[in-house]
Amino acid sequence: MERQDCSGSQGPPQGRSGAQPRGIKQLPRFDAGVMETYLDELRDMKAKVYQMFREHPELLPNVEEGLSKEEHRELVRRSLKVILQAGYSPLDFLARDPRKYFYLGECLAMVDLSLMVKSGVQYSLWGGSVLNLGSEAHRRRYYDDIAQLRLPGCFAMTELKHGSNVAALQTEAVLDVLSDEWVVHTPDEGAIKWWIGNAAEDGRAATVFARLKVPDPNGGPKLVDHGVHAFVVPIRDANGSTLPGVEIRDCGYKVGLNGIDNGAIRFTHVRVPRGNLLDRFASVDKSGRYSSPLTSQARRFAATLGELTGGRVGLVAGSVGVLKGAITIAVRYACLRQQFGPPDCPEVAIIDYQSTQLRLMPILATAYGLHFARGLLTDKYVDMKRTREPRLVEEVHALSAGLKAYTTSYTQAALSTCREACGGHGYAAVNRLGALRSDHDIFQTFEGDNTVLLQQVSAMLLKEYRQQFAGAPLTATYHYLRSALLGALPNNPLVTHDTEPRHLRDPVFLAKALEYRTARMLFTLSLRLRKAGPRLGAFHAWNKCLEHVLDLANAYVESVVYKTFLRAVEGCVDPECRRALKAMSDLFALRLIENDMMFRNDEYIAPSKAKAISRLTVSLCSELRGVALPLVDAFAIPDHILRAPIGLGGNGGTGPQPDIYKEYLHAAGFEV
Structure with missing residues (x-):
């Protein structure tokens, strides 16, 4: 069975079902391999790691079989040994080339999250604590035994x-x-x-x-x-x-x-x-x-915990890997699964329905945005380890806390959305969405509970804000906060009422809006704490404002993700890939603005403009639907790693599209 063409050029007229209308504006198709090349400078390493598991299929857990914890633990042990035997040393990567360490974790996330976490415990937590908190004598004593798994640790x-x-x-x-x-x-x-x-x-x-x-x-x-x-x-x-x-x-x-x-x-x-x-x-x-x-x-306590930020970076990488896998499964299934349609016409692929597009396209856009944000965090972590520069240490601590919290919470919610978008078949264990959701859930808790981490981000922003108004010099990272407060003009008719797509998709407008939101929240939180502090005391004042504290941290992270996404768009030289990336970055930002009542309450956006933004997000989701398959194929997760019959794609678009129903029937035990 051939996969449904998602271009929409042959779609039925708009009807009660919500199916895609004819003549909708489409993005140009692009080569998924070109996009993969832009996304992934370590793709050769990924191909070799995944080939290793192709050669050892017995190491890939089958969720249908319901492994006991003892069986699963033994499988993970054997997998770690095979990784070492293949010449990959996670501890060497962590010590000498952290980019490869975090990248390996992202690759392993779709093999088996237990394997990724087991590796993280041995090398990032046990090994990393010895390397980062100990002396050279400790390093000499323990390094080789930890690296070669001769000394498993906790x-x-x-x-x-x-x-x-x-x-x-x-x-x-x-x-x-x-x-x-x-x-x-x-x-x-x-x-x-x-x-x-x-x-x-x-x-x-x-x-x-x-x-x-x-x-x-x-x-x-x-x-x-x-x-x-x-x-x-x-x-x-x-x-x-x-x-x-x-x-x-x-x-x-x-x-x-x-x-x-x-x-x-x-x-x-x-x-x-x-x-x-x-x-x-x-x-x-x-x-x-x-x-x-x-x-x-x-200070000693802060320095000790500061050396352990690598664990959070690793969780961001692994969570992004899971998000990529889940949206790949959901998009491929939605492009094939046909359901309802106009009278006397063929059924329509469910991705042609507006409701499915509004579910899945924002997740796909966010997966790309978080991919680039993960790259930013990794680069800053590497620079921090190299320079030990105090300002960078503080920045990495805050960014790793915020991105870990935001990424893992977003991914967990997206896993449920992807499962629901795949209907009953998404509930089948063989299609992995349930297992990924269960395994990933704890990412929101370990290496710092997300609620606690977000509070750390807001506390850092408040510290910077107070320093600014106390006459301290602005840092490059946070200087926009004051300028956004002083420069944003919510009642400016040009900003408030302009409904033209040209304006709504202008990166200057989008970046300014997200910066204004962060600055506005920071300003009001500071006022609330100042007002409640003398009456309640610092602890109870903070607790009284806690929802606002968490919203501020999330807003800050989303602004960072968008600006990182925007730099990635600007850096892409292939015109077709660039247009797809631009559409996703626009959708990411517009969706945030659309869903935040603050912009309307502050009269930053007039009602007519809010309606125009809603129409534009629908339109962007429709445009992205046309290139959804190459966008997920660019993640290059091969079928033997994805292992979800409803999401197979001929090895990431490099081979013939499989008959997923045949694969699904086979997985259930039918002779086909």
Whole structure:
């Protein structure tokens, strides 16, 4: 069966069904390979990684088979070993070429999210914590064994009663001066380390985050608590038996990611050498004297957590990979699936219905926008690791927090939309949308709960805003905030009433509108906090404004994504690809403006203009429908990796289109 032509040139007249009218304006077709080349400078690496799994199909989990957690965990272990045997060293990538590390994570996301996360636990969390928080001596001692998987490890931060509030962790590491050892102990049940990846079965050591306590140098009876620090603590011997004082329990089945052996760990007076303190930011000598190049506990804590931003970058990459896969499945299915139509005429592909276009085209546009934003974040992370420039460290911290929160929340919602757009067939396990949704769900929580991360972004914006009006110099990243407040004229008739598509698709108008929204929210949030603070106190004032806090952070991230998207449009030299990218960037921004009542409440946009924007988004979705297939083919996810019968595409458009119903019947066990 040939796939329905999505150009719309032969579409039926507009009717009650909402099908696509004839003569609708269409974007020119383009070569998906040219778009892929523009999107993906590491595409050769992706092709080799995916070819490796073509040669090892037994490593690709079949969601129909309902693997037990033990079977899935073993499959993930074998996959990691095959990756290493093929010459890919994730830890080497992380240490020497982070772009390749994050790219590998994005590739693995559509193979198996459990595999991607398992790799992240071993190399980014366990390995990365040793490399980034330890000394050169720690690196020499552990690097090769971690890299070659001879020393599987854990990242033991989260506790039963504390997750996001890392500063309040309760696990203790008390220095015994006489034996020159740390005594790591879980003081109560609430301090049991919880959800620790690699702990239930594989981990032999862990980076344990605990309160560093030393005897009072002045001879006082109480220990001095220097706050949370990281320690390397062995948890199993070479035979896999737990060490004395270490108790580990399996966290059991989860909603998803059952290929990860999450465990809970309790320490009972476990002794480790003093040198097991990861001492990049603080050290303790044999006498118990504590020293640090950073003058305050708050600065040391911030520096420690700041070194762990790579985990968030990795989650952005993996989430973008999942989003690309989901929209690929949904678009390909929508282009083939036919349903209803005018009387006495053939049925119409569901992508010809306006409702389907309005569902899927904004997701496709956002997938492209987040792809470019992920590239921006990766580049800034690489520059930060190279220069250690304080301003860049702060920027990467905020951008990684915001993009992680925004991308994972958006992807999770998009997975549900894609499932619904595929109807009943989207509910079949074999088509993977349900499994992707379950596995990806936790991305919104780990490496920082999204609600907490968004608050960090808004707190950073408020800090910058206050510095600006206190006379501090503007930074290149945030200078637009004040200029947007001073320069935006909501009541200017030209801005407020112009309904011409030329104006509505003008990048200057779109960028200015999104900047105004961010600046307006920042201005009003600052006023609300200033008003409520003296009466309620800082904590309760913040809590009272929390919805506004979250909206501000999301608005800021969306403005960053749009401007990054716009630079990508401007950098594309192929005219057909550029027109498609421009249409998607326009749709991304217009959809945000259309859905935010603030623009109308502030009279930034008159009612007639709001209606014109709604009409234009419908029109852009229709135009993009015509090039939806090459746009998803440009993601170049081969069929053996996608593994969804309703979304197969002849290996990303490079081969003949498959009969997806035949593939689907075969997957269900029918002889065809």
